[in-house]
Amino acid sequence: MNIDLSRRGFLKLAGAGVAATSLGAMGFGGAEAAEQAHVRAFKLASTTETRNTCPYCSVACGIIIYSDGDLKAGEEAKVVHIEGDADHPTNRGTLCPKGAALKDFVNAETRLTTPRIRRPGAASFEEISWEEALDKIARALKDDRDANMVLTNDDGVPVNRWTTTGYLAASATTNETAWLTYKVVRSMGIVGFDNQARV
Amino acid sequence: MTNSWTDIKNTDLVVVMGGNAAEAHPCGFKWVTEAKATRGARLIVVDPRFTRTASVADYYAPIRPGSDIVFLMAMINWLIQNDKVQWDYVKNFTNAPLIVKDEYGWSDGLFTGYDPEKRDYDKSSWDYVIGEDGFAAVDMALEHPRCVWSLLKEHVSRYTPELVEEVCGTPRDRFLKIAEMIGECSAPDKTMTSMYALGWTQHSKGAQNIRGMAMLQLILGNIGVRGGGMNALRGHSNIQGLTDIGLMSNLIPGYLNIPTEKEPDWQTYMSSRSFKPLRPGQTSYWQNYPKFMVSFMKAMWGDAATAENDWAYHYLPKLDVPTYDILRMFELMNAGQVNLYFCQGFNPLLSFPNRAKVTEALSKLKLLVVMDPLETETAHFWENHGEHNDVDTASIQTEVLELPSSCFAEDDGALVNSGRWLQWHWSAATPPGQARHDTWIMAQIFLRVKKLYQEEGGVFPDPILNLTWNYADPDEPSPEELAKEMNGRALEDVYDTADPTKLLTARGKQLLNFSQYRDDGSTMGACWIYSGCWNEDGNNMARRDNADPDETGAYPNWTFSWPLNRRILYNRASADMQGRPWDPSRKLLEWDGEKWTGYDVPDIAPTAKPGDVGPFIMNQEGVSRLFTRGMMRDGPFPTHMEPFESPIANVFNPQMRGNPVARVFASDAEQFATSEEFPIAATSYRLTEHFHYWTKHNRINAALQPEFFVEISEELAAEKGIRRGGWVRVWSKRGEVKAKALVTGRLKPMQCGDKLVHVIGIPLHWGFMGAARKGFGPNSLTPFVGDANVETPEFKAFLVNIEPATGEAVS
């Protein structure tokens, strides 16, 4: 069922095949090369295709992402087109108005591209390096935890909970991100832990 | 979902109540269309608005927001009165025959044991009579006056079609027509499916709404069968996964629990989790709790978790309250008791109730860290956007870090769809600029905190220093490594418990599935329900075989469905007591004399004889529960409760406000309105062109639905002098919004007794960031109170007022 032939490869093969058989069969042997030389390649033929799923609702429609550049080959890649995956049992290629416009979510003008900080009372964000931002977070976490970790309750029972820092997890991150997040948050003793399922 | 999207094609009747699938889950809804086209299935919609789903329904009935329990209990009453019951199923697969204590009762809207001071019940009377043999007493004839069936009959007898008309505003004849359509599905060869979503959960008694329908489905024999089930249409793409993995205050992955202070040691914690069967011969699968729990502790802390130190039990926090859910955290934040807060891909400024309170709370933080692919309103809560976010920037002292993260197109990993399919996806693009994967960000934060503890020492560093972190690149654990941890691995050779000479999995190998989890520390596994997703066969979540033998809709080799690749939960209940399918044309499983065969992975042991072991293996009873003992805070049966803000008083007890056991903070109680001050009922909803507050960052979706509006009836517009497309001001006791008026025949005032109730609809997709016009969301208006069991905020039923306002003209 799962033929290991990308759509791009299929298009290339099919295109070449049609040209060879039809032209050849009609006796235009010499025309074939000329024809192939001037026909512009199908636009998607130069892209890398990747199977993914729509990140919005829980129908989780299958999608095919076409990118300019191949991540697996170590290249930078940019999404140029997204369409429904006709092999997917749930959506069989269809997408709703949200899924159909996914490319412009990935490439939205309001995508964040750099860490920023808003200082107390300031009227705008300013850029900050990852190093500085992460160090700042770690320092704040350690100081707040050391100051406010509740080790035992009034009855002397070890409770090891930390309530002055809270963590709100997402709704569209992967299971794998979720598990790593769980490990980090729980190991510190944070109990104000929730995700979008609550609402 | 107990079933899957593709299974919906097998149904005879679809009931959409508490949801709007055609609008919110369009490509899943196609399976309803498929069932209608190929099976002649029919579609019923019950909703306050004539929705997009209603527009393609065979039958529609309006209902006042927040009155669903009356409708559902009246439906059960009608089915019982009219003998529309799947009797074999009810007798054998539910707790209808079990005998309940004499002390249990109900009067004036309340069950026995209510304490108004504590706003809580003493639930000890809500339980079975246990016989001398240690098992619950039963009367298989269902005649005993204290059996669950007799009590249910009595409980629902108050809910008549007349009461439905009076409380729900649903015309009696519409209710009766729907009752007849639903009643047909009590035949063993007819099934109905329930598709619901946040229209049922976002109430102060949301969990009881859902129980109401689950009970109805059990009475009709529709759970565990093809085309049946309770199908919760989850909102977001991985809400299911995040919940499965326990990213909530009180959870451990796989629906295990964080201990409370009342469980000071491992023995006490485990003693309440022995899950002894309540009927002879039953599986009571939670008896395996210790195996799941020990394997989880080994996944967290590896060699530091030993039998001698109770598997590092004290590394886990102990709760002093049921949960530190979002409402409690923002209450604490508003009281100045929270210093740091992290938002990972979540936008509370628009998602949590009473936005004024949320803004005030965020303004009291020392540091807010937002990780998101997009510019969220939360990250910009301190920025003045005129009427759309009118804050005094200079006075807000909160420091805010906005960290750019990757999105779905830029990472590998699995999301869990509504039907519990773990579907692996692959990255296709480079994150823009300096955006990084969440896994990298979390690892960086953790490693830096760990280093500080190593260098400086500090308070109780042990659980941080000993957290397992055996990743090839500690700076960025890979999705593959993390997925394998969730599946579980043998730490020592694992042998068959029945035959100790038989090696099942050698040390260091991936476990086959959770049947190989052990409680002696020889296995690790983070999330038992996912086990099998990545065993020695490889990544089963990445499987893409879309063959569907005999077109049952199961697609057994497409990705991986938890648990154990099972596609329909409780599937043993699809066959009768002899193991024959209730409906041979819709066979799921069948007993062949020696074992269960069919299209799905059976949920009881494959060789367990049909008469012996009940289908509901997770329950101590082996059967499903019409009466839920003391497991829910607000009653063993659903009883009618009005929303906290309701246009009419509770007919059973006019003194009772909202859910009598819901947690209410004092300052919020003062902000609940009465219908004298705010006479109009309101509800919130989403649109097909938008996804929450994300797609307004996308020009296409922003163009499709550019502007915030509220939906009101022609009658209300006439009464208030509101023009079609004119501006209106809508306000509650907590805030106000300005919107365009969509005047429509899709909403009609409802006659509830002697009161005419107007309802307005408020969609939720606008804010002050992104490509769409600036607008508001319903959370500027809604009350700060949650469901009594799970604290989901009451977004679907509240009170407002409305008047014409001025603004730019509309062409």
Ligand code: SF4
């Ligand atoms: S394309 Fe539409 S229906 Fe499909 S998953 Fe995305 S939002 Fe849901």
